[in-house]
Structure formats: C-alpha cells, structure tokens
Amino acid sequence: MTNGIKWIEVNSYDEMSSVAANIFTEQLQVKPASILGLATGGSPVGMYKVLVKHYQAGNVSFKDVTTFNLDEYVGIEQTSPASYWTFMHENLFNHVDINEENIHLPNGKVQDLDAECVAYDARIAEAGGIDLQLLGIGVNGHIGFNEPGTSFDSLTNIVELTPSTRTENAIYFDHPDEVPTHAITMGIQSIMNAKAIVLIAFGEKKLEAIEKLQSGEVTEAFPASRLLNHPNVTIIYGGTK
Numbered sequence: 001m002t003n004g005i006k007w008i009e010v011n012s013y014d015e016m017s018s019v020a021a022n023i024f025t026e027q028l029q030v031k032p033a034s035i036l037g038l039a040t041g042g043s044p045v046g047m048y049k050v051l052v053k054h055y056q057a058g059n060v061s062f063k064d065v066t067t068f069n070l071d072e073y074v075g076i077e078q079t080s081p082a083s084y085w086t087f088m089h090e091n092l093f094n095h096v097d098i099n100e101e102n103i104h105l106p107n108g109k110v111q112d113l114d115a116e117c118v119a120y121d122a123r124i125a126e127a128g129g130i131d132l133q134l135l136g137i138g139v140n141g142h143i144g145f146n147e148p149g150t151s152f153d154s155l156t157n158i159v160e161l162t163p164s165t166r167t168e169n170a171i172y173f174d175h176p177d178e179v180p181t182h183a184i185t186m187g188i189q190s191i192m193n194a195k196a197i198v199l200i201a202f203g204e205k206k207l208e209a210i211e212k213l214q215s216g217e218v219t220e221a222f223p224a225s226r227l228l229n230h231p232n233v234t235i236i237y238g239g240t241k
Contacts, residue, residue, distance in 0.1 A: 004231035007214075010238040013202045017046030019236050020134070020200050024051060025060045027132045027196075033064040035124075037133030037191075038092075039144075040069070040084045043200050044134060048092040055096045062098040066127050068120075070135075070144040071185035074108040074158060082172045106156065106184040113184060117156040121190055133194035137201050137209050138165075141222035145185035148221050154187030188226050196232040199224070203239040210237045 010016045024047070027034050038044075054060045069084055078085045085105050093103060104123060110116045124130060135143050142148065145159045160182050161169075170176040191197070201210050209224065213235070218225045227233050 003228065004233055005228060006234045008234060008236045010202070010236060012238065013046055016200055016202045016236050016238055017050050020044075020047045020198055021050035021054060023198055023234060024132060024134070025054045028060045028062070028065065031131060032061060033066075034131045035127050035129065036065060036067045037130040037186075037194055038067050038069050038088065039134045039136050040071075040087045041136050043136035043202065043206075045091055047134075047200065051092065052095040062096040065098055066102040067098070067104060068124050068127075068130060068186075069105040070191075071183050072106045072108045073180040074113065074182040074184055075180055076108060078105075078107075078109065082178075106186075108180075108182075108184050113158050117158065117184060120156045120184075120186075124190070124193075130194040131196065133191060133197045135191070135197060135199040135224075135227075137199060137206060137213075137224050139205050139209055140164075141209055141212065141224045143188070143191060143199075143224050143227070145183045146188050146191075146223045148223060150188055150220065150223055152188050152192075152220055152226050155190050156184065156186050158182055158184055188223055192226060192230055197227060197230060197234070199227065199233065199235045199237075201235070201237045201239075206237070207239050210235070 008019060010019060069088060072084045076083050080086060106120050107116050137143060140148055147162055166179045170179050173179050212222060213224055216228065218228050
C-alpha cells in the first residue's frame with residue numbers, strides 16, 4: 001500500500017471480479033445497512049455475478065443496503081434497454097433482496113437537470129455518505145463520465161459525452177444516432193467523498209490507464225489521478241499488453 005492506495009494485480013477478469021466481490025461482501029457482512037456506490041459498463045458485470053452467487057449461498061443480504069449509481073444518460077427512459085437503471089436491474093438488483101426504494105440513480109428525464117444534480121448529492125449526504133464506491137476507469141482516465149479537464153472540485157453535473165465515449169457506448173443501442181449526447185454523473189469531488197473506493201480494470205487498453213495512474217502524477221488532465229489523494233482506495237487490475 002502506497003499512501004492510501006492498495007494495488008492488487010490479478011491474472012484474469014474472473015479473478016478481478018472475485019476479489020472485488022469479496023470486498024463488497026465483507027463490507028455488507030460488517031455493516032449490513034451499507035451505502036454502496038455502484039458503476040455500470042463491462043468491467044463490473046463479472047463482479048455483480050459473483051455478488052449474486054454470494055447472495056444465493058446465504059453469505060450476504062441486500063435488504064438493508066442503499067445504493068447510488070455513478071451516472072445515467074440524459075433524456076433516456078428509465079425502462080429503456082440501454083439505460084443504466086435497466087443494466088443494474090438485469091445484472092444485480094433483480095437477483096438479490098434489495099428494496100426498490102433503496103435504489104438510486106440520477107434521473108436524466110427531469111425537466112430541471114441542474115436541480116436534479118444538487119438533489120442527488122443531497123440524497124447521498126442525507127443517507128450518510130457512501131461507504132464503499134465501485135469505479136471503472138476509461139482509457140483516458142475518466143471516472144464516471146468525468147472526462148479529462150473536469151475540475152477536481154466538481155459535484156454531480158451534466159456532461160456532454162465525447163465522440164469517443166459515444167462510439168464506445170453505441171454497442172448498447174440499435175443505432176449510433178440513438179446514443180445520448182449528454183449524461184448526468186457524480187462529480188469527482190462527489191466520488192472522493194466516499195469513505196472507501198474500489199477501482200477495477202482489466203485488459204490491454206485499461207493497463208495503459210493503470211500505468212499512468214501508477215506514475216503518481218495528479219492532474220485534471222487525467223481525472224482518475226485524483227484518487228491518489230484519497231485515504232482508502234483499492235485498485236484491482238490485470239491483463240497483458
């Protein structure tokens with residue numbers, strides 16, 4: 001462990017998923033009413049599968065858990081197959097005993113998006129703050145939808161998605177033109193407010209970002225570098241270049 005960072009190198013995606021799931025399971029065993037920050041995308045799918053297995057084996061319960069997701073698209077229906085609400089239900093929530101009223105995602109369909117941003121951070125604070133936050137990392141170092149150049153002081157906000165991000169996410173839509181142009185995301189300071197953070201990354205492309213993170217330079221040009229100043233971060237990574 002260096003500063004507040006614990007580096008765990010793994011040999012496979014499945015190992016990464018198991019190690020991360022074990023950390024979340026232990027968190028819930030110690031504090032059953034934990035507030036969890038959750039993420040979407042390809043990286044956490046395996047971890048959610050392992051968590052479901054832990055639940056089915058009776059190792060963990062989600063009945064007292066409250067969750068807050070990092071982000072959601074702007075203008076997309078909650079029930080859309082491509083929404084993060086749908087992703088979370090298909091990959092985790094539908095398979096465990098979580099109470100629906102304890103599930104929180106930013107609402108990208110409200111009329112006043114700025115008010116929703118303020119309200120989302122307020123809901124997290126009112127719940128007691130996030131105990132354990134899950135993150136992936138983009139090739140350019142983005143966390144959540146916070147792209148390079150985002151202020152380290154940012155709270156939940158509306159971001160315009162870069163062309164590369166929209167292209168990456170087009171696989172989840174029937175047509176590239178259907179990919180939303182904007183998203184609502186926890187800001188970097190919102191993420192840093194979590195008591196503990198787990199970042200997972202596996203594969204050749206992600207390793208480049210991990211190596212940059214390991215260089216130790218903290219700069220807004222690489223959003224994930226802000227994590228190097230957090231007191232409790234576990235980074236689980238692997239893959240070959």
